[in-house]
Amino acid sequence: MSTNHFDLAAAAFLEMVRQGFDPDFPPGTEEQVEQIRAAGPAAPGGIVRDLRHLVWSSIDNDTSRDLDQLEWAERVEAGIRVRVAVADVSRSVERYSPIDRHAADQTKTVYTGVRNFPMLPNELSTDLTSLNEGVDRPAVVTEYVVDAQGYLEQQSIYRAVVHNCAQLAYSKVGPWLEGEADSDTKIAASAELQAQLKLQDEAARAVHERRVSEGALEFNRIESDPVVIDGEVRSIRPASHNRATNLIEDFMIGANETMAELLRAEGRSCIRRVVRSPERWDRIVELVWRYGTVLPAEPDSAALNVFLRRQRASDAVHYPDLSLAIIKLMGPGEYLLSRGSEAKPLGHFGLAARDYAHSTAPNRRFADLVMQRLVKAMLDGEPAPYSDGELNAIAQRCTLQETAGHKVERAMRKRVAAVALRDSLGKFFRGVVTGVSEKGVYVRVFDPPVEGRIMRGEEGLDVGDTVTVRLLHTDPVHAFIDFGLA
Numbered sequence: 001m002s003t004n005h006f007d008l009a010a011a012a013f014l015e016m017v018r019q020g021f022d023p024d025f026p027p028g029t030e031e032q033v034e035q036i037r038a039a040g041p042a043a044p045g046g047i048v049r050d051l052r053h054l055v056w057s058s059i060d061n062d063t064s065r066d067l068d069q070l071e072w073a074e075r076v077e078a079g080i081r082v083r084v085a086v087a088d089v090s091r092s093v094e095r096y097s098p099i100d101r102h103a104a105d106q107t108k109t110v111y112t113g114v115r116n117f118p119m120l121p122n123e124l125s126t127d128l129t130s131l132n133e134g135v136d137r138p139a140v141v142t143e144y145v146v147d148a149q150g151y152l153e154q155q156s157i158y159r160a161v162v163h164n165c166a167q168l169a170y171s172k173v174g175p176w177l178e179g180e181a182d183s184d185t186k187i188a189a190s191a192e193l194q195a196q197l198k199l200q201d202e203a204a205r206a207v208h209e210r211r212v213s214e215g216a217l218e219f220n221r222i223e224s225d226p227v228v229i230d231g232e233v234r235s236i237r238p239a240s241h242n243r244a245t246n247l248i249e250d251f252m253i254g255a256n257e258t259m260a261e262l263l264r265a266e267g268r269s270c271i272r273r274v275v276r277s278p279e280r281w282d283r284i285v286e287l288v289w290r291y292g293t294v295l296p297a298e299p300d301s302a303a304l305n306v307f308l309r310r311q312r313a314s315d316a317v318h319y320p321d322l323s324l325a326i327i328k329l330m331g332p333g334e335y336l337l338s339r340g341s342e343a344k345p346l347g348h349f350g351l352a353a354r355d356y357a358h359s360t361a362p363n364r365r366f367a368d369l370v371m372q373r374l375v376k377a378m379l380d381g382e383p384a385p386y387s388d389g390e391l392n393a394i395a396q397r398c399t400l401q402e403t404a405g406h407k408v409e410r411a412m413r414k415r416v417a418a419v420a421l422r423d424s425l426g427k428f429f430r431g432v433v434t435g436v437s438e439k440g441v442y443v444r445v446f447d448p449p450v451e452g453r454i455m456r457g458e459e460g461l462d463v464g465d466t467v468t469v470r471l472l473h474t475d476p477v478h479a480f481i482d483f484g485l486a
């Protein structure tokens with residue numbers, strides 16, 4: 001296959017199959033979608049609150065169509081009340097139905113940059129169960145008050161019907177909040193929406209500062225964002241965080257903590273999102289020592305974050321190198337069963353959170369859909385819809401498929417980069433070593449932000465080493481990008 005006319009979408013499909021996914025939906029899916037469509041919209045009443053009068057908005061990527069969350073805030077005597085509305089997917093997708101079985105097997109939506117492979121049919125995830133602008137939708141609302149110190153108080157969860165007044169994008173909201181750009185037309189047209197976003201930003205920043213003071217880690221991640229037009233890769237640009245992405249992240253963390261805390265308080269089992277203490281803490285200590293800082297011998301997220309914040313302030317240019325190295329040394333997250341009887345469940349090292357469970361993206365992650373069913377059973381005073389054994393099996397499957405999904409996404413990022421870099425052979429790039437194993441030594445270069453393997457001069461390198469490499473070879477068919485140490 002010629003690399004000049006390489007079919008990235010077809011390659012993405014084959015990579016999904018190679019990693020154990022089934023991109024095609026099973027028989028019975030179309031009939032189930034039509035049944036869901038015929039059921040009609042949800043109506044408020046009884047325990048379902050009518051919150052359609054609030055100025056809800058969503059903030060996501062420019063091209064996102066599977067909208068899982070809306071946000072709203074108001075100032076109250078105790079601080080700022082935040083409401084996070086999450087699409088009530090469980091209302092439409094019944095357990096053991098064809099769509100549910102497929103979601104349980106796939107466990108996640110996979111995004112490849114050239115084609116998305118949804119966990120739920122697009123008719124649901126981008127329409128019937130998506131919190132789209134201008135339509136009424138059922139939701140599970142997590143509510144909490146952010147006090148003056150950034151702590152979450154008065155936490156609760158309930159059902160509601162909501163209405164998205166404005167679908168917004170990180171790329172527009174972030175620069176506006178930072179004072180670097182004018183508002184887009186939607187924000188400019190509504191003084192109430194402007195006030196909402198500023199209040200939400202205030203609450204999120206208070207929560208963030210409190211979390212960081214307790215040891216949550218801050219990373220300045222730079223991701224690759226391919227520009228693909230008519231199937232052709234035109235360029236790869238960096239996509240970094242801004243105030244809008246931070247706002248949504250901090251609100252979602254608060255919602256996820258609230259979900260896990262309330263289930264634990266009721267003695268209910270659930271699936272938690274866990275990041276253990278880093279096994280390679282000694283390597284992190286060694287890297288930090290190079291910058292003149294001595295970390296404790298045992299993992300200490302608070303001490304590490306003090307160092308990270310100081311380095312980010314003093315050397316913003318080289319900070320991405322350092323933060324990426326530490327991210328790689330942190331190790332991956334995993335899904336684990338947390339029994340209701342556990343007094344001290346495993347937490348999330350990077351977030352410095354004891355109670356944490358993914359719950360805010362049920363259109364995209366099966367663990368979140370399961371959590372939604374668990375919390376609704378709790379609200380209704382009903383037995384849990386899953387046994388501990390079932391939850392344990394689901395957690396293991398979600399972790400397995402997450403790893404497989406990362407392999408798909410990583411391979412496709414390399415294929416996209418291999419196409420984009422085919423005219424850059426012989427050029428030099430600065431990067432950081434991100435992996436060392438029997439399979440080889442891997443480097444991530446920063447401009448453009450892509451990963452490859454060091455094929456020459458890799459002896460003695462370890463994760464975190466900053467290097468200059470020369471591009472030797474690209475092969476989109478096999479997802480190879482080969483560098484040599486300069």
